[in-house]
Amino acid sequence: MTLLSAAALQSPSSSRNAAITADLGTYATDYWPPHQVDLGLQPPSTVVSPMPVIEHPTVRSGALLRSYFEDFYYRVYITPTRLDLGNLVTAQTRSITVWNAWPDQSQSLTDLQMIGADGITATGEGALPLAFNPLQQRVWQVSVDTIGPAVIDATLSWLFAGLDPVEASITGNRLIAWMIAPDWANNLTESLAWLTDVQNAVDGSQMRQPCLPVPRREWEFTAIAEGADRRIVENALFDWSSRKWALPVWVDVTWLKSTIPAGTSVIAMDTTGLDFVEGGLVILYTSASSYELGEILTLTTASITLKQPTVNAWGKGARLLPCRTATLTDFPTLRRKSDQQIQTQVRFQAAEDCEWPAIAPAALYLGIPVLETRSNEPEDLAAAYGRQIVKIDNDIGAPTIDDFSDLTWPTQPFYWLVHGRADRAALRSLLYWFQGRGNALWLPSGNDDVTLLTTVASGATAITVAWAGITRHLHGQPGRRHLRIELKSGAVYYRRVTDSAEVDEETEQLAIDSVLGVTVTPAQVLKISWMMLATLNSDRVELGHVHESAGQATAAVTFIGVPKEEP
Template sequence: MANLNFWLSNSPLNPNHNPLITVDFEGFTGEQWYPYHESMVSVSPVFALTTHYPVEANGHAIQHVKTQSYFDDYYNRIHIFPAALELGNVASEQVSPVNLWNAYITPKILQSIEGAEEGLNVSGQPNPPFTFAALQERAWNVSISPDGPTTIDTNIIWQFGEDQAALHITGTRIVAFGWLVDWSKPVTETLQWLTDILQSKTGHEQRRSLRLSPRIQFDAELLLYDAERQFFDLAMVGWDAKNFAMPIWPQQQWLKTSHAVGGMVIYCDTTYRNFKANRLAILRGQTAFDNETVEIESVYADRLILKRPLLKSWPAGTCFAPAVTAQLAEQPNLIKRTDRMMRTQVSFNVTEPVEHPAHLPSATYRSYPVLEDAPNEQKDLTHTFERFFNTLDNKIAQPLKHDLAKAAFNLYQYAWMTYGREQQAQLKGLFYALSGSQKVIWIPTFSDDLTVISNQTGTSNALTIRWCGYARFAQNQLGRRDIQIRLKNGTTLYRRIISAAEINAESEQIVLDENFDNVNQNTVLMISFISLCRLSNDTLTIEHSNDSDGIAKAEATWRGVHES
């Protein structure tokens, strides 16, 4: 058996024990733990206790500051949540819950609810007056219908006598423009930027854009008959000066699946279409009366998530398009064909900014992009020049003209014809990137401007060309110093002419700033001059022959600028 080191404490019964320890405690010795020893100490109090509260002293006033607490922050007032409703565009009835909490520790009487104007309704509780119990919370439903004033900016106030709770409501009522356009005539989309151009006498420019996004106008033809004509006539009488939810007709599509009432998702193709979060879209049935405007919560490649459930069911084949808020630019002129049918043209000014991704060509030369796509030459395109003349004419002698800039600024007419949504998106992206007349880009003439007649091979920086007067007239001239060399193998070279000289009556030689390999009359397809240009004005028009899966056309005039 193992031995353990230990020590044995002295018993309280030893001579040195504390005389104040009770006999009961002294009973706990050895292993005698139970039964307990009865107490030999009396439990009766020695003397009776007397209560002396409150204690009085010599009181005096002191300076103090009462600090705020959590109680002061939240109680003894009326709380409302939310305190403001920002509705945005109201195209269908919207219902929002509003909660009021009586944070007083005593009952309060709601005397009245004020400020509910036309198109606003407050429901969900008994009509006042009635009593709010202490610390009681109640909920109301505030509904806003599309019928009423165009602009919503009002306060609904719950009156509690000396206290009140206010709900600030803002928004804009709009009506869906549900009439279909007549696609026998194109729909035009006009983009208008605003560029401030400061131009010196030498032609150098300083340009700044004054708009973050362009103004947009849509023009379309309508063919109206029977009930839709009557509806259009009355809508113009009562609403033509207000906002419409206008579908972007060139971006319409037809849904491939049906959607049930109460749904929060619309399955559609959103690629290269102007679907944006917090913006609108329109579903349209067979007539102008059958439509629904929805507000978008988020956008995915194959679907839209809505902010509110669908109010009705929509079958597969329903026409669906992104929408923008717009106002009529002018009153429509109705042309009466019969007593039941009329034709008209509508012009809408979009009242909200419309963003679009900027897109510049990938090819660059001297730090600027190059437009390499050849123009649509279905019709004749013009090419001219502009000079800065200062004319002195005293009406007696011959007038005197002085060329201030000593340069000819090229003016090129250009035309596009795009097919499909991707090409149309890239064209519009180019316009957005250029921001009207602000930005510059290299524009080739897309003409055979210089003809190579040499058969030299190998590496060189000189070309022999057919005599055309370049060395005599165009050397170091604006818009005639840089060239695009297109080879038959598909390669495109960009070079600057640094010098030129006549060889004889039939040939000239030009020297370029960089070497090249095997550029001769057998390998060159075409040499064109390129000019650094900007758009000559800030207004661009896209003509949609049909929707965005079809054809769209546009035209512009490029103006040469002084290179830096």
């Protein structure tokens, strides 16, 4: 039987402490709820005798609460767990640290397994089995050679007795350079190909949506290899045809004017207008058997900083070029000219995004860029004035033709001939701004379309021109209502023709939307041309590199009008 001692609690009023107030019953008033008896609080009248206690012992199992300590320790750590080598262009060595995080227990490394590790070696601090004392770490040197599979996807597993394996992965791509320079007797052709979703409505309006942020880029050129170079390139093609190459951008060459010593990390040179990019590749080149690839860490207009210093010294006359990773679009045919010489035509496609600043023409008219460059004319320019028609022919009666948009869709060829790095870079920026068929601009015809007959006063809003059927045939149609007026002084004015009228058999008068602000005589006018709003007619543009970047390059495109969009 269990005995418990108890005591009745006293009222505070029985205490000898004078600071304690009297019983609340003392303060009863007539607005309190009625009560029958006010018994107050009485002091205890009796003391209960202690009762005997019987013990009932209970056993409880305890548990140690876990903390971050247990989460962090009592395991093996590897740092880093992943090595991403990117594009492997030279042999690399990286460190991997293995740490026994047991604070009170040694561990034994029994084996190091390497899967998919051709061309990879790992060197540790001793022979296996290898003991790790508590909290001890050891370092392995992992060397990756350029000789091996094109794609690096290796796993290194450290096996400790009684523990799960701990692993580190190694990824990357091995690259070799295309080592035969182009034969500059023929142009090196570079292609830029965008993708634009163009949807045409019945009324002639268009919706154009570019689908590629940067173009697909290709290079095609002729290469001639002789002697040792022939054997090298044949063997490289035999082994590497389907893999990624480090393709020198042969156009953007810089010839070294002074020696670059071995161990150089910063190369001083003018990179303006050349295809160098941070994180990209660079090649130092003298021949098919003598070249060195490097990775660009940082880039300025005056220097290149390499991730790894150069291995070899490169003397005056060696070539320094940017590289792009690329694959062969098809397997080239080697034409044997003799036992020692071959000729081949190769075409590469970039295996990476080739970004370039997109810059619109500076001249603006109604908020839309104007192509102020004059077309080169290597041949007769052949413009055409197409219509969007539907021909209905039941083979019985005369065919019916329906011109459903009732708009003219002119096409106009355009040719560029540029010289030097600055002009070539500007042309590339313009082509990137076009985004294939994505963007429209004002395109002058380049012809002498309108002949001014009389002086135009500075405040005049009408000009008198030679009769050309403007009123009779054009009557303000898109593609024939905006003028580019060029003076012999070089000044250019853009105006909209708001109305026209035939004055007589030899004269017409054109109303323009605003005054020229200067007095213009017929003798001052160089040319007055019509302008149309146009886009490229194709998503593909070809650049013909006649020489290296300091020399000439050409490009040819065809523009097509977008009449429904003309303001």
